[in-house]
Amino acid sequence: MPMILSVEDLRQLARRRIPRAIFDYADGGAYDEHTLRRNAADLDSMTFRQRVMVDVSNVSLATSLLGAPVSMPLAIAPTGLAGLFHADGEILGARAAAACGIPFCLSTMSICSIEDVRAATSQPFWFQQYLMKDRGFNQELIDRAAAAQCSALMLTLDLQVLADRRRDPRNGLTIPPRLTLRNAFDVATKPSWALKVLFGKRRTFGNLAGHIGGSSGIRTLAEWTAAQFDATVNWRDVEWVRSRWPGKLILKGVLDAEDARSGVAAGADAIVVSNHGGRQLDGAPSTISVLQEIATAIDGRCEVLFDGGIRSGQDIAKALALGARGALIGKSFLYALSALGEAGVTKAIEIMRNELRVTLALTGTSSVGAVGPHILRS
Numbered sequence: 001m002p003m004i005l006s007v008e009d010l011r012q013l014a015r016r017r018i019p020r021a022i023f024d025y026a027d028g029g030a031y032d033e034h035t036l037r038r039n040a041a042d043l044d045s046m047t048f049r050q051r052v053m054v055d056v057s058n059v060s061l062a063t064s065l066l067g068a069p070v071s072m073p074l075a076i077a078p079t080g081l082a083g084l085f086h087a088d089g090e091i092l093g094a095r096a097a098a099a100c101g102i103p104f105c106l107s108t109m110s111i112c113s114i115e116d117v118r119a120a121t122s123q124p125f126w127f128q129q130y131l132m133k134d135r136g137f138n139q140e141l142i143d144r145a146a147a148a149q150c151s152a153l154m155l156t157l158d159l160q161v162l163a164d165r166r167r168d169p170r171n172g173l174t175i176p177p178r179l180t181l182r183n184a185f186d187v188a189t190k191p192s193w194a195l196k197v198l199f200g201k202r203r204t205f206g207n208l209a210g211h212i213g214g215s216s217g218i219r220t221l222a223e224w225t226a227a228q229f230d231a232t233v234n235w236r237d238v239e240w241v242r243s244r245w246p247g248k249l250i251l252k253g254v255l256d257a258e259d260a261r262s263g264v265a266a267g268a269d270a271i272v273v274s275n276h277g278g279r280q281l282d283g284a285p286s287t288i289s290v291l292q293e294i295a296t297a298i299d300g301r302c303e304v305l306f307d308g309g310i311r312s313g314q315d316i317a318k319a320l321a322l323g324a325r326g327a328l329i330g331k332s333f334l335y336a337l338s339a340l341g342e343a344g345v346t347k348a349i350e351i352m353r354n355e356l357r358v359t360l361a362l363t364g365t366s367s368v369g370a371v372g373p374h375i376l377r378s
């Protein structure tokens, strides 16, 4: 077993443990992947102000997200198909998050259904959905999330049309995954994955049973998405969801200050500054480069969450410094899950927790509430 000291270590292990088509589905972005790279590069280019001779013997990472206490300002982002990275991936992710005291967000496009995750976990989780043409299906998902006692509904706004992720057709990604001549060697070298996922019991979209054909290639999925996801959506539709969901509402995919203000007006309890991890508008700015402007526009009227390129506790500290209340991890979660299942997700969270604690201490900061732009060099 290789030494695991960083999220990158988990990424490298994931690469060896799961088929290339699945790894690339997480690792890649839209078109030429400019925005994907920019998310990480812009975070990397920021530097901290090191401060010394400050008592940092008690650094506290505890805070709250959407009114609920959390052990650190981190949540697991919704990721479709997590159950293909590891058998029961969504259940394992939810369990690891709960044990670590942070929220887990289940995607509509998950392999385990809302009911599967609810039955296998004791802590409430968040549920993410898209606006579909069939609003009856949206209502059904809202009702199922309420029945599962989900503690927040996350509405993703930035997938009204689907961008091309070129690695997927190049790798011949299919859902459910299939053994083909093309991938036979790759799959044969990942026997544990093959046994548990390829021949496992849950291999397709758990929440969409009855809505999408049982055996669908990624092309069919793209066609289904094009047919189902609603390109006409506007802020009145967000208000419709708001009127149907009495609990906490998170709007994800905001990259512009004007949209952030509209989100507040539509009744959001939180917005997530996100470019879908570089998987949608290629050429969009990195999320970290627009965070401060959006936080200023929101001006405390709802919580500001952040994702895109978070691979370390240092990255979380940078997002907090520019106005985020908490950060979400998509790829880091999937690398960890693929590498070591539930233990891997726990490991990733603990690595980031320690990195964040040390970063706060070395910037002379004793709590996440005290983090501000002053910890960064301008």
Ligand SMILES: Cc1cc2nc3c(=O)[nH]c(=O)nc-3n(C[C@H](O)[C@H](O)[C@H](O)COP(=O)(O)O)c2cc1C
Pocket (backbone or CB within 6 Å): 025, 026, 027, 039, 077, 078, 079, 080, 081, 107, 108, 109, 128, 156, 252, 274, 275, 276, 277, 278, 279, 307, 308, 309, 310, 328, 329, 330, 331, 332, 334
């Ligand atoms: C494989 C994968 C699947 C994703 N699926 C969804 C999804 O179903 N719904 C959603 O709102 N966002 C989805 N996202 C975007 C994440 O929620 C999040 O915005 C993004 O991953 C953050 O960037 P990061 O991967 O650099 O952490 C997905 C991301 C990845 C990598």
